[in-house]
Amino acid sequence: xxxxxxxxxxxxxxxxxxxxxxxxxxxxxxxxxxxxxxxxxxxxxxxxxxxxxxxxxxxxxxxxxxxxxxxxxxxxxxxxxxxxxxxxxxxxxxxxxxxxxxxxxxxxxxxxxxxxxx
Numbered sequence: 001x002x003x004x005x006x007x008x009x010x011x012x013x014x015x016x017x018x019x020x021x022x023x024x025x026x027x028x029x030x031x032x033x034x035x036x037x038x039x040x041x042x043x044x045x046x047x048x049x050x051x052x053x054x055x056x057x058x059x060x061x062x063x064x065x066x067x068x069x070x071x072x073x074x075x076x077x078x079x080x081x082x083x084x085x086x087x088x089x090x091x092x093x094x095x096x097x098x099x100x101x102x103x104x105x106x107x108x109x110x111x112x113x114x115x116x117x118x
Contacts, residue, residue, distance in 0.1 A: 041069045041072075042069065042070045042071070043067075043068050043069065043070070044068040044069065044070050044077055044079075045070075048070075048077070048097075049068055051097045052068060052077040052079050052093055052097055053065040053068065053079055054097075055079075055091075055093055055097045055098070055099060056079035056081055056091035056093065056099070057081065059091055059099045059102070060081045060083065060089055060091060060102075062083070062084070063081040063082055063083040063084065063089075064081065064082050065079050065080070065081055066080050066081070066082045066088070067079070067080040068080070072092070074090075074092040074100065074101055074103075075092040075093055075094050075100045075101070076093060076094050076095040077092070077093040077094075077095075077097070078090055078091065078092050078093070079091045079093070087104075089102050089103065089104045090102060090103040090104075
C-alpha cells in the first residue's frame with residue numbers, strides 16, 4: 001500500500017472516531033440544555049405554557065412557576081410551583097388544563113401525592 005493511501009485511510013478513521021465519540025459524549029450529557037425526546041423532560045411552550053401556569057397558580061393560591069413539563073407520567077402537563085414559604089408542589093394537569101393531582105413536599109422531606117378533585 002502506498003504512503004498516500006495509508007495517510008488518507010488513517011485520517012478518515014480518526015475523523016470517524018472523533019465524530020462517533022463526540023456524538024456519544026453529547027448524548028450522555030444530554031446536551032446541557034432542556035431535555036427532549038425519549039421520556040425526558042420537555043418544557044411547555046406557547047399558549048399552553050401560559051394556560052398551564054395560570055391553572056397551577058390558581059390551584060396553589062399563588063407562588064412562582066419554576067419549571068414546566070409536557071407529557072409527564074401523571075398527565076398532559078406538569079407545573080412546579082414554589083410557594084412564598086419556599087415549599088414546592090408539582091401540579092399535574094390534563095389536556096384541558098384541569099388539575100388532576102399534585103405532589104407536595106411534606107415535613108418529612110418526601111413527596112406526598114394528593115389527588116385534585118376540586
